[in-house]
Amino acid sequence: MDKREFRVLIKYCILKGKNTVETKTWLDAEFPDTVPGKSTIKNCERPKEVVTDENILRIHKMILNERKL
Numbered sequence: 001m002d003k004r005e006f007r008v009l010i011k012y013c014i015l016k017g018k019n020t021v022e023t024k025t026w027l028d029a030e031f032p033d034t035v036p037g038k039s040t041i042k043n044c045e046r047p048k049e050v051v052t053d054e055n056i057l058r059i060h061k062m063i064l065n066e067r068k069l
Contacts, residue, residue, distance in 0.1 A: 013027075
C-alpha cells in the first residue's frame, strides 16, 4: 500500500477519535505486512499549524517578557 493511502487511513482514525496505539492496532489487523511504524503514525497525527511564524513570535515575546518561564 502507498504512503498516501496510509495517511488517509490514519486521518480517518484521528477523525474517529482513536489515538496512536488504537490506530496502530487497527492498521496491524487490517494490513499486517505493510503497516508504517508507530512513530510514523504519531508524526501524521501532529498538526502542522503548531509551528508557524506567529506562534514562534508569540512564544519569543512571552520569554522576553518573563524570563523565568
